Amino acid sequence: xxxxxxxxxxxxxxxxxxxxxxxxxxxxxxxxxxxxxxxxxxxxxxxxxxxxxxxxxxxxxxxxxxxxxxxxxxxxxxxxxxxxxxxxxxxxxxxxxxxxxxxxxxxxxxxxxxxxxxxxxxxxxxxxxxxxxxxxxxxxxxxxxxxxxxxxxxxxxxxxxxxxxxxxxxxxxxxxxxxxxxxxxxxxxxxxxxxxxxxxxxxxxxxxxxxxxxxxxxxxxxxxxxxxxxxxxxxxxxxxxxxxxxxxxxxxxxxxxxxxxxxxxxxxxxxxxxxxxxxxxxxxxxxxxxxxxxxxxxxxxxxxxxxxxxxxxxxxxxxxxxxxxxxxxxxxxxxxxxxxxxxxxxxxxxxxxxxxxxxxxxxxxxxxxxxxxxxxxxxxxxxxxxxxxxxxxxxxxxxxxxxxxxxxxxxxxxxxxxxxxxxxxxxxxxxxxxxxxxxxxxxxxxxxxxxxxxxxxxx
Numbered sequence: 001x002x003x004x005x006x007x008x009x010x011x012x013x014x015x016x017x018x019x020x021x022x023x024x025x026x027x028x029x030x031x032x033x034x035x036x037x038x039x040x041x042x043x044x045x046x047x048x049x050x051x052x053x054x055x056x057x058x059x060x061x062x063x064x065x066x067x068x069x070x071x072x073x074x075x076x077x078x079x080x081x082x083x084x085x086x087x088x089x090x091x092x093x094x095x096x097x098x099x100x101x102x103x104x105x106x107x108x109x110x111x112x113x114x115x116x117x118x119x120x121x122x123x124x125x126x127x128x129x130x131x132x133x134x135x136x137x138x139x140x141x142x143x144x145x146x147x148x149x150x151x152x153x154x155x156x157x158x159x160x161x162x163x164x165x166x167x168x169x170x171x172x173x174x175x176x177x178x179x180x181x182x183x184x185x186x187x188x189x190x191x192x193x194x195x196x197x198x199x200x201x202x203x204x205x206x207x208x209x210x211x212x213x214x215x216x217x218x219x220x221x222x223x224x225x226x227x228x229x230x231x232x233x234x235x236x237x238x239x240x241x242x243x244x245x246x247x248x249x250x251x252x253x254x255x256x257x258x259x260x261x262x263x264x265x266x267x268x269x270x271x272x273x274x275x276x277x278x279x280x281x282x283x284x285x286x287x288x289x290x291x292x293x294x295x296x297x298x299x300x301x302x303x304x305x306x307x308x309x310x311x312x313x314x315x316x317x318x319x320x321x322x323x324x325x326x327x328x329x330x331x332x333x334x335x336x337x338x339x340x341x342x343x344x345x346x347x348x349x350x351x352x353x354x355x356x357x358x359x360x361x362x363x364x365x366x367x368x369x370x371x372x373x374x375x376x377x378x379x380x381x382x383x384x385x386x387x388x389x390x391x392x393x394x395x396x397x398x399x400x401x402x403x404x405x406x407x408x409x410x411x412x413x414x415x416x417x418x419x420x421x422x423x424x425x426x427x428x429x430x431x432x433x434x435x436x437x438x439x440x441x442x443x444x445x446x447x448x449x450x451x452x453x454x455x456x457x458x459x
Contacts, residue, residue: 016053016157021242023164025156027149030168032160032240040068043155050157058159063117073154087137094131102128118152138411160241162189162213169209169237170419177206177237178349179374181422184400185210188345189217191370191427196221198342199335201362203227203256203355205348208237211251214345220247225332225341227256227359229350252332259358262333269330336362344369352426353382360391365432372425379426386428395428 016022016035024031024043033041035054040047052070053062062070094100103125111121125147126132132140158164166182174180188210194200194217202224204210211226215238218224226233233253261267341363346352352371360369369392373379379397386392400422404415 011057014057014159016056016058018054021160021240022050022053022058023158023160023168023240025158026154028171030158030164030171032165032168048155053157056157058157061154061156064153064155070155087133087135087140091134091136091139094134100130100132101125102130118148118154121151122147162186162216165209165212165237165240169207177209178347178372179423180206180209180347180372181400181402181419183402184372184422184425185213187398187400187425188347188370188372189213191368191425192343192345193368194218194343194345199223199225199340200343200345201225201227201341201359202344203346203348203359205229205234205350206237208233208235208239210345210347211235212238212241212243215243215247215251216241218250220244220250223250223252223335225252225254225335227254227259227355229256229348252335253328254332254336255329256355258329258333262336263358263361267333269326269333340364342367346370347372351378353378353385356382357385357389360430363430365430367430368427369430370425370427372423374423376424379424382426391431391433392428393431395426398425398427400425 018035018037020035022033022035024033024041026044029044031043033043033050035050037051038049041050046064046068048064048068048070050070053060056062056072061073063073065071108121108125111124116124122144126144132143135143162185163182166177166180166185169177170179170181192200192214194214196219198218199222200214200218202211202214203226211224212235215224220243228234238251258267339362344356344359344363344367346356346359346369348355352373356369356371363369371379371382376397376399383395383397386395402419402422404418406413406415
């Protein structure tokens with residue numbers, strides 16, 4: 001039986017290349033790194049080099065050799081340590097006094113120096129365990145699993161994705177992403193109807209995770225406008241996705257402090273940044289030290305000329321950066337002036353109510369929006385404000401809940417340790433409002449009362 005291979009098929013996109021962003025995985029531990037030649041990477045208190053991973057397929061498991069080099073892990077058909085061991089009926093007679101294992105730490109280190117790998121060390125531990133045969137089958141499997149986690153020196157390299165990076169951040173630094181869980185993030189992308197070719201507004205303080213997830217879902221088509229607080233946008237999570245260059249062409253940025261001016265029509269995109277002008281006038285500490293350290297020697301004129309050239313070059317670079325920033329600001333303002341965005345996503349540590357009420361004005365009618373918060377109280381306030389102001393329908397305030405299960409023969413049960421809460425979501429749809437009638441007034445909601453019939457009285 002022969003198989004026909006498509007000559008047009010190219011698996012190059014599924015192979016690891018130099019400069020790619022990848023995710024290292026061992027057990028439930030993840031870490032995002034970039035493939036760079038001869039660069040040491042610390043993962044789980046161990047130095048490794050990723051040079052040998054170049055050219056291999058993603059999701060390949062590598063064995064860490066001496067010196068930190070990687071080698072594709074070969075699956076051996078060797079017998080399992082449990083094949084020739086009988087299991088006991090219960091664990092009632094087993095005493096955990098620390099004396100069951102005959103091998104000491106020095107013996108295990110000696111085995112490692114002889115070149116024994118993880119599977120061989122585990123077999124030695126099982127053979128030298130006095131009460132291993134008295135354990136139940138379930139206890140033996142649990143013991144083997146624990147020792148594999150400790151002695152098998154392997155790492156898996158994965159291609160970054162929305163789910164993997166969300167699990168990585170939630171497991172390592174949940175505070176950076178406002179404790180946003182990956183199932184909640186999936187609901188946000190669905191409720192906001194994120195798809196290719198749409199124009200989406202994003203306001204988030206989750207290290208760029210939500211922004212990168214939206215860009216991944218859109219596939220490089222459409223427009224993503226990031227509303228950011230402070231001096232500049234934070235996109236550390238976006239870099240970990242490793243998007244191609246054309247993905248970044250769809251990304252725009254706009255400071256949240258200029259939203260009111262844009263809505264009022266008073267935004268001046270040609271105005272200079274006063275802080276940039278003061279920085280140019282003051283100069284840098286290096287330039288000031290050059291002025292004080294310059295002596296009255298014969299080369300004073302040469303040094304002064306070089307100093308002037310350096311100052312002029314820095315001023316030119318600052319001017320070009322300011323012009324580029326103004327150009328991007330004007331382009332993004334032109335996109336927002338149409339007020340025809342297709343969706344709004346908010347996930348930040350700030351109070352969402354003023355941000356939500358301001359950014360809803362840029363959405364077209366019949367467009368979805370979703371707001372995430374770790375706590376329910378801010379979303380309750382947003383819910384009441386939206387009901388009072390009008391312009392939205394289908395308002396829903398939901399709590400995301402997820403439970404992990406261990407699924408094994410005769411041992412299926414919920415895990416003992418799991419996330420207690422996944423935050424809260426407020427979602428809805430915008431509608432066109434009639435501005436001639438005030439929203440929330442009794443005249444707009446209730447019919448006019450009937451006039452009472454007056455009786456004629458004779459004075």
